[in-house]
Amino acid sequence: MAEINLLSPGRIGDFDTKNRIVMAPMTRSRALPQGVPSDLAIEYYGQRASAGLIITEGIAPSAGGLGYARTPAIENAAQVAAWKKITDAVHAKGGRMFAQFMHVGRVGHASNRYTDEALVAPSAVRAAGQMWTDALGMQDLGMPRALETHEIPLVTEQYTTATRNAIAAGFDGVELHSASGYLPMQFLSSNTNQRTDHYGGPVQNRIRFVVEVLEAMSQAAGSPSKVGIKISPAMPFNDIDDANPLETYTTLVKAISPMGLAYLHVLRSAPLPDIFAILRPLFKGPFAAGGGFTRESGDATLNSGEADFIVFGKLFTSNPDLPVRFAQSAALVAPDPNTFYSPGAKGYTDFAVL
Numbered sequence: 001m002a003e004i005n006l007l008s009p010g011r012i013g014d015f016d017t018k019n020r021i022v023m024a025p026m027t028r029s030r031a032l033p034q035g036v037p038s039d040l041a042i043e044y045y046g047q048r049a050s051a052g053l054i055i056t057e058g059i060a061p062s063a064g065g066l067g068y069a070r071t072p073a074i075e076n077a078a079q080v081a082a083w084k085k086i087t088d089a090v091h092a093k094g095g096r097m098f099a100q101f102m103h104v105g106r107v108g109h110a111s112n113r114y115t116d117e118a119l120v121a122p123s124a125v126r127a128a129g130q131m132w133t134d135a136l137g138m139q140d141l142g143m144p145r146a147l148e149t150h151e152i153p154l155v156t157e158q159y160t161t162a163t164r165n166a167i168a169a170g171f172d173g174v175e176l177h178s179a180s181g182y183l184p185m186q187f188l189s190s191n192t193n194q195r196t197d198h199y200g201g202p203v204q205n206r207i208r209f210v211v212e213v214l215e216a217m218s219q220a221a222g223s224p225s226k227v228g229i230k231i232s233p234a235m236p237f238n239d240i241d242d243a244n245p246l247e248t249y250t251t252l253v254k255a256i257s258p259m260g261l262a263y264l265h266v267l268r269s270a271p272l273p274d275i276f277a278i279l280r281p282l283f284k285g286p287f288a289a290g291g292g293f294t295r296e297s298g299d300a301t302l303n304s305g306e307a308d309f310i311v312f313g314k315l316f317t318s319n320p321d322l323p324v325r326f327a328q329s330a331a332l333v334a335p336d337p338n339t340f341y342s343p344g345a346k347g348y349t350d351f352a353v354l
């Protein structure tokens with residue numbers, strides 16, 4: 001059998017990908033007020049269209065899902081119109097693009113949002129830590145309000161609307177951000193989910209929100225093959241902690257495997273370095289592995305059959321044409337963390353394309 005590497009064509013859902021290289025979802029904090037992506041993002045994503053698949057920065061499905069400064073949403077016509085210009089630019093260059101839905105849950109600050117709604121979470125448990133706000137500098141993370149049981153379907157409905165909007169905006173699919181300590185992971189994890197209704201307690205209850213949201217997104221997208229999910233088992237980011245992550249994530253992955261999703265995207269992190277080998281056999285569809293990959297480790301992971309796609313984050317910030325550079329064995333430019341979240345073109349659209 002021919003060797004599979006990063007430059008081999010692949011398939012996600014109903015379309016072929018020109019390679020096995022996925023651009024990771026990355027918040028870049030360049031959006032305009034009111035959650036509208038700026039025109040700079042047209043150039044930024046267009047420059048990266050040589051990826052087999054681009055996953056956008058985290059996009060709030062609703063205003064209540066916003067947490068960080070200068071981040072976008074996809075709940076209204078102005079936002080949809082701005083995203084349409086971006087997907088058009090990527091498609092014009094032969095790229096494919098999924099929108100990542102990121103509802104922060106408890107991880108946010110009021111001054112970064114254009115709504116007066118309180119932060120919501122499975123339980124009223126405040127996250128330790130601070131975040132940047134343009135108005136007030138560094139601030140403690142806000143205190144969330146626990147969602148009432150009857151409100152949970154309303155949150156799911158926000159993902160439904162966002163999915164319809166994303167399809168209208170020309171996205172090839174949508175990804176549920178269920179990693180990094182945000183709302184879906186807050187339902188999965190025992191320190192943030194202290195509910196006593198059928199969304200809390202035993203693992204079958206804690207996975208319910210994620211499963212219901214994926215079902216709703218699949219219906220709204222017209223097919224589960226247009227819906228992916230990102231998880232980061234045991235990643236402690238944003239003060240999240242689960243008593244038994246292996247049980248939680250094996251149960252979740254077994255539950256969603258038969259759905260026919262576009263892919264399972266797994267970000268590996270320190271406490272569970274072997275997580276790909278554990279989860280890969282449990283999921284029937286395409287498996288996308290991320291977290292600290294290089295060209296060499298990416299090729300090796302694909303060739304061993306441990307994953308179908310490799311997700312690159314930081315390297316795509318400073319190497320917009322990363323797949324072209326891999327193909328030419330060209331030198332890579334080091335990422336610049338100082339401009340990851342700074343406003344404007346510097347460090348965003350000014351890295352050279354070969």
Ligand SMILES: Cc1cc2nc3c(=O)[nH]c(=O)nc-3n(C[C@H](O)[C@H](O)[C@H](O)COP(=O)(O)O)c2cc1C
Nearest residue numbers: 024025026027057058267291292293312313314340
């Ligand atoms: C600047 C920056 C912003 C990020 N924002 C997001 C995000 O919005 N959504 C998300 O799922 N992950 C986010 N991540 C995590 C990446 O998607 C990826 O999982 C991580 O960077 C590991 O891949 P890497 O080692 O190739 O960078 C971000 C990472 C970086 C560096």
